[in-house]
Amino acid sequence: GLPASARAEAVVIAAFQEVRELMEAGRYDEARQKLEETPQGTTARSDEERGALEKELDEGEVAYYTNRADELLAARNADGLRLLIPKLPEEAQLLYKDKLDDLDLELAREAEEQMLQEQADRKLAAQRARERRAQLIRDALEAVERKFENGDYETSRTTLQAAVDAGNESGPAFLYLGMAQEELQDWNAARESYDRYLEVGASSDAREEVRKRL
16 A cells, blocks of 8 residues: 555645635635644645645635625625634724724614604504594584485484494594484483583583583
């Protein structure tokens, strides 16, 4: 077989090839660990190759992590960049820390603007919902008022009671409900509706009339 020194040299050369393959895959931490674990060769040629490989590893690692830092900046990935910075050369770390600070400020400002916009959107949506609900109530009360004026008290009571049960606790709803119940001689229910109107009703004239009816 080969002499022991030749076998040892072959092992070293094979390890150097593995280091290069790891570098090509962008696995620089593993490549550096592999190179450090590789024993010294037995020839000047392997020593020269180790020196060249160490230089190639240093340069490749710097280029790889610098490109990766630029990619993370472009993707606005602040957390990823924060984790990567310690792997950069010291002179590059200061530069990318400044860039990271700028990115953090920009992301914070955008988050605040988004929060304010979402608050404004919710406020507008709530306002529009109130307006739609108010219009629906007005439309329903107009329909009830026509039925009431035509003497259809039973339908008026049924419609208004359903509206109140559904959460429409407006003054007009309680007022017309009480009037319909009164016309139908449902005295206890009318009193309850009038009492509720006195709690929520806005018209002073109507409130005075309700007190007289009570």
